[in-house]
Amino acid sequence: MPQRLSGFSSDAGRLAASFIPAAAFTLCLFVVMDRLVSVGEVHLSERTVRPLVSITPLPEEPQTLIRREPVERISEVQPPPRLDPVRRPNSGEIGLAPVELLTPTPEIDPGPVGDFAGTIVVIGRETGVPVRAPIVEYPHRALTRGIEGDCEVSFSIDAAGRPFGVSASCTDEIFARSSARAVEQTLFAAPVRNGVPVGQGNLVYPIQYRLED
Template sequence: MASLVRLFVGAPLAAIVTFLLFTLMQILIFEDSAPPDDAGDEVRITIADAPEEIQARQRDANIDQVEDVTPPPPPPAIERARADQPTESMSTIVGGLPDFDRPQLAGGDISFDVSDRDAQPLVRIPPNYPPRATERGIEGRCSVEFDVTPDGNPTNVRILSCTNSVFERETIRAVERWRYEPRVQDGVPQWRRGVQTQFDYNLSQ
């Protein structure tokens, strides 16, 4: 029973609400479609047909007229004096040349040979002190004699005297390592016989 009452009361109310909503929608639609107000400000955009020509500043490329410069006059020509050729002979101007006696090259008195000289030492290496003499504290002296070949090499080394035989071997070895300028006679290297020298062996050296 209560449901029937709600049906009879609610149906008319629903119809009325639906009609009102439909009418409200019609009003809103007509208001939205109304033409815009002509009172607004008019905006105009203008596009230029051609860009404005900008005049660039140009430099003056004209060259000022250069004044004519008069070149200096050329230097005066110097006349070269020509020397007169002598008309007299050379013997008249200077005088007669003296006569010299020409040497007789065919004779045997003239010699172009190098002056004679004796054997000269070039390299003289001192002897080594014998180790055995050093250990024993022995000192001494040795005299030696030798020959020099035309090539400047000592040969035929001979001991003349020695205070101790411990020094003989080192004395001979030292002389054999020497070098000489050979003896020269009439421009020809010669043997030099009997060259003598002496060695002193001192521990304090």
């Protein structure tokens, strides 16, 4: 029994002997760390303001001054003139300006031109008559040669008054073409039977070519 107490006391003594230096070492470690980690007051340096230096040179001042014209202010705006409304043309009315056609002057003076029988002559029977007298052109060759002549143009008209089957018999063949063309381009008034226009054949229209003295 005394041997057991002696062993227990020796173990407790060794434990106490080892605890004392360990506690002293730990205390010293805390003191050293506190000294190392302690932070004092931080003093910041004052902020210095540096002037900015222009990299590009400043433009030189112009020697001459540009004078600006004074601006005229408009006090009141004048309204545009009122336009008349566009009038819609009535049926049959054409809103175009008349065109004046000028006949070019011929290079050769043909001399005075005679009368082309300006009066309307009754064609055969009095049933078919032209709406207006045919427009006859005096052939240029006949004018330069001083030729006169007479023609009888035979033709027929349909119910609308249009001539067809036109042929000209002239004292000189130089007048045949112009006479036939004049009758072909003329509108005639067809005869009316029982209120209905009908065609008519065997009509003859005389044309005279005369030169003035």
